[in-house]
Amino acid sequence: MDEQDAQGFARGLTNYGDKDFSVYLRNSFAASMGYSREVLKKPIVGIANSFSGFNNCHRHFPELLEAVKRGVLLGGGLPIEFPTISLGEVFLSPTSLKFRNLMAMDTEEMIRAQPMDAVVLMGGCDKTVPAQLMGAASADLPAVQLVAGPMMTSRYGEERLGACTDCRRFWGKYRAGEVSAEQIDDIEGRLATTSGTCAVMGTASTMACIAETLGMSLPGTAAIPAVHADRLRAAEASGRAAAQMIGSPIRPSQIITEKSVENALRVLLALGGSTNAIIHLTAIAGRLGIKISLDRLNALSDDTPVLVNLKPVGAHYMEDFFFAGGVGAVLRELRPLLHLDTISVTGETLGDRLEQDPGYIDRRVIATAEAPLEPQGGLVALFGNLAPRGAILKRSAADKTLFEKEGRAVVFSSLEDLAARVDDPDLDITADDIMVLQNAGPKSASGMPEAGYLPIPKKLSAQGVKDMIRISDARMSGTAFGTIILHVAPEASTGGPLALVRNGDRIRLSVSGKRIELLVDEDELARRRSEWSSPLVPPEQRRGYDRLYASEVLQADEGCDFAFLQPIAES
Structure with missing residues (x-):
């Protein structure tokens, strides 16, 4: 039997320069695991x-x-x-x-x-x-x-709980002061059971x-x-x-x-x-x-x-x-x-x-195509000078009142900057502003985490603000919700336009037009680009998998796979 047609333990033999010996050796070691000769075939x-x-x-x-x-x-x-x-x-x-x-x-x-x-x-x-x-x-x-x-699911009082949409919902209530520390501890033990x-x-x-x-x-x-x-x-x-x-x-x-x-x-x-x-x-x-x-x-x-x-x-x-x-x-x-x-x-x-019998269908959970929950799909890609290669909005989980809006950018240069300042009482931000997170894409030090679900600043959540436009080159958990624009490509850490956004810039979102635009003239953007420098640690200064990742990871619109794992083009 040709080796490529072989099955079982005769397949893909270790090469010792003697095929028969390879089979003999493999079978002998397999026998040590208690397999009978019949099973080995x-x-x-x-x-x-x-x-x-x-x-x-x-x-x-x-x-x-x-x-x-x-x-x-x-x-x-x-x-x-x-x-x-x-x-x-x-x-x-x-x-x-x-x-x-x-x-x-x-x-x-x-x-x-x-x-x-x-x-x-x-x-x-x-x-x-x-x-x-x-x-x-x-x-x-x-x-x-x-x-x-x-x-x-689990239960908290009369409410059903299922990680992790409910964990985000209750954490938002905790940040807003609507849930006590004792309650959030109780909920923590009930979210995933x-x-x-x-x-x-x-x-x-x-x-x-x-x-x-x-x-x-x-x-x-x-x-x-x-x-x-x-x-x-x-x-x-x-x-x-x-x-x-x-x-x-x-x-x-x-x-x-x-x-x-x-x-x-x-x-x-x-x-x-x-x-x-x-x-x-x-x-x-x-x-x-x-x-x-x-x-x-x-x-x-x-x-x-x-x-x-x-x-x-x-x-x-x-x-x-x-x-x-x-x-x-x-x-x-x-x-x-x-x-x-x-x-x-x-x-x-x-x-x-x-063609087979579908059985029972609960229309409270799965709607008909004639009477859908929403007439258009849950996701939409946005393009514009802020995202030349695209960004993603989960419109089915967003606030439609924010779909056509222009606002002032409040910029966080990194996750560390976000953590340090988002709850500062002196942060200059209102509910009409647009939160922008930079340097959280696939090549960044953070590796494109599920951090695009930027927390509403405490001083706004305490006022009852539940949602606002948030933009980043990060991802968000599939369990999250809100008017959140993600996967901005190219990312900030490689010099994408997101890196050029500054506090006070105006940004316009149009979901109907599938656009996200930074309202800054090209001359000013060119000046900022000339002053920009990458925050990335060069691959040659890294080791192991981190070095491989930094060298080969592709952008979000290419699936964040490694370049060398793509199919080899036929010549």
Whole structure:
């Protein structure tokens, strides 16, 4: 058998210059793990397990892993678990996005280097799913994405709580003096009480829905709560599907196509999903040479309605979305707008899937296309002299009274500057001003954190101010809300126009015109540009992964992937 056609432990042999010896040595070491000769002949399904004690979302992965293994065995394969790094969102400094590409590299190389015929990707917490999909797309081995599933909600008095939209809501009340220190301590212990990802349509849930829409996850599995028995059944089915793909391989490059990416964008817009998903989907698609245009995003957004009534855009939680019909119900409402000939890991087309009985749909949670929550999509890209390559606004979670507004800039030069001055009683700021944060983009020292949700200054929040326009080259959590303009590209630390904004400048926002303009004449901007110097520490003065990151990370409109991880152009 030719080595490229080999399966199981005979695949991808370690090279000692003697192929037969390589097989002999590998089998002998495999035998030390208790495998019988019969088992050593089976095809292998690798299981990329991102369990970690630093990742609360993945606490239930040991139990989930056993269900995946059971499914692989039922499908006729040999399950072999292997670890990769894990990205627990709130436990990483300076931010989890900085390490997404490292996890993607880890995933890709371990899939490629180890002997496996297919792989199940176990992820969930925000950046783990995009990292795994990026790695799987580049390795292009048959792969099934299994997500952690969302947390169940908790209670505080008569209110339901689900990290982390409610944590931001109550923290805002605490800053405004509406909630006491004793109350906020009580709420802190109630926000996240089960395993799983945030209970709202944050980044993790958005990426789970995107993975299902792309076809990389089994139909109907994105929204199953982490602690529900169906999540274990989904794990078993995912393992079995991966084993069955070995005989008739379906590769990520056949599933993630221009058409399926456009379907995913439609669903993202209909969900009122996380702004982070634009960066992640751009990076995933980019691994296969598929470009995502922000102009195309706007065209799709103009005729894609918001259908899902979940926090932070609406009122409900992911467990409600699951029982309401999940991703399948959304896809059926969007059907006239979708490419129905895309395929999933099952080999089934999207059109075939949507012919099946949808079951019960709760219209309080998932609206019809004829009576949507909003007539246009949840996200919009803005362009102008402040963001020549674009910026993103989650308009479905913003205050529409601020959509057409001109205001005075109040500038913070860094996160440190923001922390030092935002609550200063002498800060010169009013509710009509526009807060601007600089030097928080992908190449900055902060690594593009979820800091775009700038806190309302205490003196304004105490006056009842709930929202104001905020602009930055940072990101924000998918669980956040407000009139917040993010991902400004190019970023300030590389000399983008955002770096040239000064206190008192006038800025004009027009959501209807999809514009964000700095109202300063070109001569003055040229003068400021001549005086500007980069705050970045040069890559050659760094070490390790930090040096690699600084040298290779791309801008937000390119998905913040590494330049050297893009496909090699054919000559």
